[in-house]
Amino acid sequence: MRIELRDIHKSFGPVHANAGISLEVAEASVLGVLGENGAGKSTLMKIISGFQPPDSGSILLDGALASIRSPADAIRLGIGMLHQDPLDFPPLRLVDDLLLGSSGPLRPDRRGAARAMRELAERFGFDLDPDSYVDALTVGERQQLEILRLLWMQAKVLILDEPTTGISLPQKEKLFATIRRLASEGMTVLFVSHKLEDVEALCDAAVVLRQGELVGRSEPPFDARRLVELMFGKEVPQVSRRCAEPGRPVLSARNLCLDSIRLQIKDLELSVCAGETVGLAGMEGSGQALFLSSCAGLERAVSGKVCLDERDMTKSSHHDFKRRGVAYLPAARLEEGLVPGLSLAEHFILSEGSRGSGTAHGVFIARGAAEERATSRIAAYNIKGRPDSPVESLSGGNQQRALLALLREELSLILVEHPTRGLDIESTAYIWAKLKERCSRGAAIVFISSDLDEILQYSDRVLVFFAGRVSPPIDAEGLSASELGGLIGGKGWEAFDRESARAPAPSTQGATHA
Amino acid sequence: MHETRLTKPLFQAGAVALALGITTLVLLATGASPFAAYRSILSGAFGGWGVASDVVVAWVPLLLVTSGVLVTFTVGLWNIGIEGQVTLGAIFATWALRSFQGSALDPGLVIAIAFVAGMAGGAVWAMLVGALKTFGGVNEIFGGLGLNYVATALNIWLIFGPWKRPGVASMSGTVPFDKSLWLPTINEQSRLAPAAVGIAIAGIAIVFVLVQGTYFGLKLKAVGKNPKAAYLLGIPTWQYMMASFAICGVFAGLAGAVQVTAVYHRLIPSISSGYGFLGLMVGMLVNYSAALAAPVALFFAALNVGSIQLPIVHKLDSSLAGVLQGTLVLFVLLGDGLRKRLSAKGKARP
Incomplete structure (x- = not known):
């Protein structure tokens, strides 16, 4: 199936994650999608696979305008996505995991599904037993299971998101062989990665995203230096x-x-x-x-x-x-570094009180002194907030300043x-x-x-x-x-x-x- | 939705009106006159010195358990096991009274020992829940619920086994203690013990100061609101959770000891009387803050005592108080949830 994206836009608040992306993928080909973290790759793939709608722009499948509003829509149209963390159900048997996505009759045809699964597995040389449990599989095998499931659901387009993270080398080789074979049989593959060698080894073409825009397209033989330059911009x-x-x-x-x-x-x-x-x-x-x-x-x-x-x-x-x-400042400021619901002043009290045994500070909090100390720290670190501001009301930059101000x-x-x-x-x-x-x-x-x-x-x-x-x-x-x-x-x-x-x-x- | 200063009180008033509305519907469905029933509850709670003092008698244990659960709520824990902790407090207090009954010790001292034993019993049972959570990965709701059943079984076994009345064991409980070991009440007929009232008021005051004004309380709040960040800020999280369980258990045990020494003067099968669960409801209704706990607990106690009149006067079941209390808590929480949802929507889509 041929995919065509026309002027896809998607914003999250002030961040323009996809800024007018137009792209064409031919049938029976593997397209590499390169880009650093936050370049907009995942957003674009989620739009194609129905996880989120674009703000504007259109998706054409074989030249016909498609309306993809949910992952269920996507798979019905033949678009399947293999996520970085396989979306499977560890406590289930493989065959039940396979059956879950299908809307069959009231009583699922377990035997038929198991037979289909065995046939598919044999075709691609996967060693998967329909009666074993998902949680016994390695990450690579769980990927294989997902691929089988998507094939069984009649996927004609396969999106793979960073599929080579966390799998072994033989599993990677098998995965690549499978992808090549699928492509030769007519499958359209979108291969999202940041690994240049994987793209070189596998793809018929590659596009590079940077800051939400498609900045380049390149055909083999790939020039690795140019791709790096495209990914990260100028020195x-x-x-x-x-x-x-x-x-x-x-x-x-x-x-x-x-x-x-x-x-x-x-x-x-x-x-x-x-x-x-x-x-x-x-x-x-x-x-x-x-x-x-x-x-x-x-x-x-x-x-x-x-x-x-x-x-x-x-x-x-x-x-x-x-x-x-030693001080540790986590990336998730509001989730791990600060306590939502408590004020800036209370954070300063906590960080001071935690010094040494804490008993030196007595039992009762001297609110007045704490307020004064908070005021002076807020000024010293140029935080836009007041001692009684709850930390969740601060902007990201001010939360980071607050974390620094909390350091001893x-x-x-x-x-x-x-x-x-x-x-x-x-x-x-x-x-x-x-x-x-x-x-x-x-x-x-x-x-x-x-x-x-x-x-x-x-x-x-x-x-x-x-x-x-x-x-x-x-x-x-x-x-x-x-x-x-x-x-x-x-x-x-x-x-x-x-x-x-x-x-x-x-x-x-x-x-x-x- | 644009939120103003009036939004929250308006939602809360709406919740009270809805709760009264539902209760009225229940009354109408049974064919009773709602206004007569409400009047009976009011007069049953405040219509005389006798019933009013009964309200205070019910208020004491309810306020004590509420004080306790406010501490566990602060650290983000659901101490469903509070019922069992009240029971264990009562068992330990009974054990102390039985052990020292008839000894040479001053009766006042024996009662004091019984209170300390009760606190210890509640604390042990609560810390068991905490230990199950910390070291065994058992959620405190499941651990507490399980231990509630164990506590009830232990209580029944004691009443019908080792501590049974001479002759035939009975649901009416153990043999009453010697009168010298009863907590002194204001007069012969009343069960209102000034000392118990004093303990309850001191308890809620201590919790208020603890949570609002101490380093300990602030750290409890931090753990409750974000354990991960609290740990990175240097607070030993599980130790603080254990401490809050212990404190809550002490309050629950006190409630059990009060029931034994001042109200029943013996151990009875249903010694916790549901005060533990009612205390959780009061805690939720006051939005986990100690300032309003005393009046709301008094209101709940009045509903409980007042509704005793219903079967006598109107041939209605006294559980009507529970209907009103339950719907009230539900609607207040529901109103709060709706208010937050509506204002979040207003923000997300400008």
Whole structure:
């Protein structure tokens, strides 16, 4: 089936997620959709698959205008989507999972479905037993199940959202073989990814989205450098970033191994000195957040060590880390960092009261003094709010300022997830001025960002995460946006493999002492 | 919808009117005269010194359990197990009174010991719910509900087993304690004990100050509103949940001890009398704040006591009070939900 998108617009509040996207996908072809986080890929795919309606624009299937108002509409028209986290039902048998989406007679034809499933599985070489349970499957097998289900529902268009995250190499090869075969049999495939090599290996054409717009289309042979440039835009002028001579090591990770459902990190080595800023780059979900929470005592290591000032903290709780001068600022400010329903003043009371044992502050809250302290902090951090403003009434930028204002005076390590996500330029500059001020007073900063400019502009050294792989620390000085973009997309890692003893082009000074 | 300062009170007034309307419909359906019934409830609650003092007698345990659940509500927990905690308080208090009855100790001291035992009993039962939640992953609603049944069974077993009346065990409870161990009342006939009233008023005052004015209370609020952020702010979340269970259990146990020492002077099968669940309703009705708890609890107690007149005067069942209380809570919560939904809609689509 041929798909044609005409001038698709979609806004979420002030964010223009899709700004006039027009696109054509031929029948029996695989189109790669590339773009960094927040480029608008997912929004576009959700519009095609009926999860959300566009604000304006139209979708044509085989030249006929289609009205897709729900995922059920989409599958009826032959459009099936394979989500990054497979949308299946772990407690069910495979055959029941298959039957759920269909609107059959009152009594489902279980035997027929099981037979159809076996036939389909055999055709594609999947080893799936209709009578086993979904929760026993690996992520890769759950994908296979979803593909079978969509085929069984007569899908003629298949949308795959980051399908190669979290599956093994043989499973990936099998997936690619399946996709190629489906395409040769007439299936139209939209393949959403940020991995350049996957797109190169699989796609008949690729389009790149950036900030809600379609910025380029390219046919094989693909030019990886050009694709990276399209994905991330132009290089930015470098700003002097070193604010203090790095001092003694504050944080060190030794042979650190971490494990989550999606990925594993092996043998991570890093040591961060006082006054230094380390940026963690990578596509979301590549392991950066896992590593950052392990540095805060929020995630327990499988093996290896996390040390603060040479003291082993591997088995300590977050509150022990806090007592040793570590602060953790989560990305979800209102969900994890602040308490909706409490005022700014009450937040300041809580953060002060939590210092030490808390008994030093007595039993009763001195409201007057607390109000005064809150007023002075609000002024010092330029927060647009009053002591009695509930935190949920503040704008994103002001919530982030409030989180910074809550930090204690004497800190040795500040861990920040996406310090300026969703903030305007003025707030961004302000937040970083405050963070760098902490650096000059001797604190080390480790932060996650999906914004290349932010990583390059504010880090002294950079760690790149790619599907659980971690680069050695790279000096930000000699790193260009296109190199970094390539690494994030999985390009240029051979340099690290070839010679782990000699540093790759950018040096790794002070990084790895065992 | 545009929200003004009057919106909330208007919705609440509407809720009261709707609750009265539904109750009136129920009365009409039974063929009774609603106004006569309401008049009977009023006179049954405030029509004389005797009934008015009965209202206060019912108000004391209700206010105590309300004080307790306000603490668990603050930390975001549903202490459904409050009924069992009241029962355990009564059992522990009875145990203390039975143990020291006839000993050389001063009766006042024995009563004091019974109160402390009651508080301990309630606290133990509540912390069991907390431990099940913290260490066993059992939701406090299920754990509390289960332990309520266990508490009832334990109570019945004691009354019909080890603590049974000489001769034949009976639903009327254990042998009454010696009169010297009764909490002193204002006169011979009344069950109104000034000390119990004092404890209840002190209790709600303590909870008010605790939640509004202390570091402890602020941290409880933070845990209740966002446990994840509270943890990152340095508050040991599960310890605070446990502490709030313990405090709530102490109040529930006090209510049980009051029922044993001042009202029934023995252990009876239905010693908690549903005050625990009623306290949860009062807590919801006052929107989890201590300031209004005392008057609303008094209103509920008056409804309970006043409705005792219904079967006598109108041949109606006294559960009418429950109908009014239940619909009132439902409509107040419903009104609150609708108000928020309407104002959210107004914001989402400018």
